[in-house]
Amino acid sequence: MGKRLVVIGGVAGGASAAAKAKRENPELEVVVYEKSGWVSYGACGLPYVLSGEIPRLEKLVARTPEEFRRQGVEVRTHHEVVDVDPELRTLTVFDHQERRTFQDRYDYLVLATGARPSLPPIPGTEQEGVYTLRSMEDGESLLKALKGAQRAAILGAGYIGLEVAEAFRKRGLEVTLLELKDRPLPHWDQEVGNLLKEELERHGVEVWTRVEVKALRGQGRVEAVETSEGVVPADLVLVATGIKPNTLLAQAMGVALGPTGAIATDERMHTNLEGVYAAGDVAESFHQVLKRPYWLPLGDVANKHGRTAGAVIAGKEARFAGVVGTAIFKAFGLAVATTGLSQEAALREGFQARKVFIQSRDGAHYYPGSQPLWVELIYEEGTGKLLGGAVVAHGHGALRIDALAALLHQGGTVEDLLSLDLAYAPPYSPVWDPLLIAAQQVK
Numbered sequence: 001m002g003k004r005l006v007v008i009g010g011v012a013g014g015a016s017a018a019a020k021a022k023r024e025n026p027e028l029e030v031v032v033y034e035k036s037g038w039v040s041y042g043a044c045g046l047p048y049v050l051s052g053e054i055p056r057l058e059k060l061v062a063r064t065p066e067e068f069r070r071q072g073v074e075v076r077t078h079h080e081v082v083d084v085d086p087e088l089r090t091l092t093v094f095d096h097q098e099r100r101t102f103q104d105r106y107d108y109l110v111l112a113t114g115a116r117p118s119l120p121p122i123p124g125t126e127q128e129g130v131y132t133l134r135s136m137e138d139g140e141s142l143l144k145a146l147k148g149a150q151r152a153a154i155l156g157a158g159y160i161g162l163e164v165a166e167a168f169r170k171r172g173l174e175v176t177l178l179e180l181k182d183r184p185l186p187h188w189d190q191e192v193g194n195l196l197k198e199e200l201e202r203h204g205v206e207v208w209t210r211v212e213v214k215a216l217r218g219q220g221r222v223e224a225v226e227t228s229e230g231v232v233p234a235d236l237v238l239v240a241t242g243i244k245p246n247t248l249l250a251q252a253m254g255v256a257l258g259p260t261g262a263i264a265t266d267e268r269m270h271t272n273l274e275g276v277y278a279a280g281d282v283a284e285s286f287h288q289v290l291k292r293p294y295w296l297p298l299g300d301v302a303n304k305h306g307r308t309a310g311a312v313i314a315g316k317e318a319r320f321a322g323v324v325g326t327a328i329f330k331a332f333g334l335a336v337a338t339t340g341l342s343q344e345a346a347l348r349e350g351f352q353a354r355k356v357f358i359q360s361r362d363g364a365h366y367y368p369g370s371q372p373l374w375v376e377l378i379y380e381e382g383t384g385k386l387l388g389g390a391v392v393a394h395g396h397g398a399l400r401i402d403a404l405a406a407l408l409h410q411g412g413t414v415e416d417l418l419s420l421d422l423a424y425a426p427p428y429s430p431v432w433d434p435l436l437i438a439a440q441q442v443k
């Protein structure tokens with residue numbers, strides 16, 4: 001009889017682990033338990049369904065349960081794993097549709113339980129008209145809510161707040177973005193926050209920074225947000241104030257967490273318990289610039305975690321190489337890409353961090369339609385070691401961040417960047433690539 005792999009959670013980390021394990025070792029019995037009604041989808045596409053650019057939520061699904069079944073992977077939606085006994089290698093599952101509990105067993109287990117929105121302790125969040133955005137179900141609820149809504153308030157100007165502000169404007173809503181810190185995207189440096197603020201305001205978003213939200217007012221249905229700076233009327237409130245890893249089940253079964261509060265794993269995504277692996281937003285990664293565990297809850301990372309765990313369980317040699325913290329998102333006309341550490345973060349970490357920030361263009365100055373593009377480079381004084389960077393552009397030009405990310409993985413320096421042979425033609429770049437122009441500014 002083949003060995004049995006049970007995967008808990010079926011979105012990015014879990015679906016990747018299940019598919020890879022079955023593909024590499026068809027003898028494995030593979031079962032995925034997912035407590036919601038959806039599996040294997042790109043939550044990253046949710047803002048574009050809300051904006052109307054993608055017509056239906058179903059478009060975000062990569063593989064349906066039926067497609068999994070045809071590949072020999074059993075997927076059980078609406079099934080929640082409520083307990084695991086790692087000694088006996090058994091689990092207790094609650095079927096939400098049949099309302100019954102049953103036992104199952106495993107030889108290998110993948111914990112891919114993801115993350116959940118972290119709500120600030122603000123009175124009034126339990127009212128109608130208040131939403132978070134994490135899952136397809138959240139997307140469904142928000143799509144319905146958008147029909148009658150006119151004025152939205154968004155708490156948090158991080159990734160979700162910024163992407164959804166654009167979506168709500170595209171639906172014709174008035175939007176106020178309320179951020180606790182002094183700028184949008186406060187985990188990155190001021191210059192990028194300034195560019196974002198201008199872009200948001202140019203597109204009619206009211207941006208309130210350094211604002212403390214005191215309460216959500218209403219009589220069971222939200223009517224306004226009470227803040228330290230005044231009252232914002234709103235018939236729809238999105239709370240996008242960050243997320244936390246879903247580690248309760250892992251902790252209850254004795255799986256060790258790392259210093260970030262997510263599950264600690266080795267390069268093979270193996271936890272401290274025999275036969276138990278973790279993948280996706282519930283698990284830590286190793287940060288190649290910081291040289292320590294780091295929590296980077298992103299979709300591409302979740303897929304890589306899952307693929308690694310699946311391959312290892314199938315008996316293949318595989319390792320997850322770690323992260324440098326690369327991300328990109330769209331806010332109206334701007335693409336904002338970052339990698340490694342911001343200067344503020346690098347200074348906090350004790351690096352002698354310096355930065356240059358330049359404005360260039362995404363094509364030759366004479367090429368019709370070329371647009372401004374900005375580069376920030378963060379490096380260590382003395383050694384010139386690259387620590388991080390950002391590229392802000394009006395389109396795909398921001399993807400030159402990937403050259404910088406590759407250098408960070410190698411521990412590269414500003415000299416290494418200057419020696420790179422980068423692509424050039426007038427529609428795509430000035431003759432000196434903006435990354436090279438920034439590197440030339442380093443004294």
Ligand code: FAD
Pocket residue numbers: 008009010011012013014033034035036042043044045046047079080081082112113114115116133134135160246249279280281282297298299300301302328329
């Ligand atoms: P999750 O997506 O959280 O899935 C975990 C699943 O486990 C859930 O469906 C949950 O129901 C299930 N589960 C939990 N506990 C149990 C249990 N006990 N039993 C059974 N099932 C259980 N990342 C990017 O890299 N780029 C982007 O552009 C991007 N955009 C995003 C936009 C939005 C709006 C959101 C919400 C996220 C975005 N992300 C993006 C992040 C990305 O979606 C996540 O990193 C990814 O979904 C993580 O996948 P996961 O499988 O680890 O966790």
Ligand code: NAD
Pocket residue numbers: 120155156157158159160161163178179180181185186187211212213240241242243296297298327328329330
């Ligand atoms: P986030 O951590 O990106 O941003 C949260 C923001 O809320 C921060 O700016 C924080 O200062 C602010 N905040 C916290 N408490 C507040 C309060 N009480 N009042 C007002 N502001 C407050 O988290 P998110 O936007 O919820 O996104 C969750 C996760 O989803 C991200 O960490 C990321 O992993 C993922 N995501 C990624 C992308 C992408 O890569 N393009 C897009 C969307 C989501």
